Amino acid sequence: MNKIKRITVFILLTLTLGFGADSISAQQIPAKLVQAFQEGDATALAPHFNERFQLVLLGVDHRVSQPQAKEIMREFFKKYPPVSFEIIHKGDKKDSNFAVGKLKTKTETFRVNLFFKKVGEQNLLHLLEIEKDNGSSF
DSSP states (O other), rough: OOOHHHHHHHHHHHHHHHTTOOOGGGSSOOOOHHHHHHHHHHHHGGGGGGEEEEEETEEEEEEEEEEHHHHHHHHHHHSSSSEEEEEEEEETTEEEEEEEEEESSSSOEEEEEEEEETTEEEEEEEEEEEEESSSSOO
C-alpha cells in the first residue's frame, strides 16, 4: 500500500509540475546538500529547506518550518550516523526538479526522495522523504 501511495504522489507531482523549457537543471542538485547528507550535518542541510515544507521520515508525515525540520533531521542523523550518500537518479520538471538518493548509515540503508521547487532564484526542498530501503532496486 505504501508503494502505491508513493507512486500516486509521484504521478500527481509530475502532472502538477508539468514540463518546460526553462526548467531547473537536474545537474543543480547542490553539492553542499549532498555533502550535508554524507556528513549527517542538519545545520548545513537546513538552508536547502523551503520555509515550510513536508518531511516524511520513516512513514511519519511532518509539515514543518525550516527550524523544526533541522531539529528533526539532527535527531535522525544522531540515531543513524551516515556512512555514505549518493544521488542515483535525477529529473526535471517546470520550475522544479527531483532526485532519488541512497543513504547508507552504520545500521541501515535508506532511500531519500528529494523534491525541489524554484523559490525566487533558489532551488529549495519542498518535500523530503526518507524511508528504509526494502532491498528493491532503486
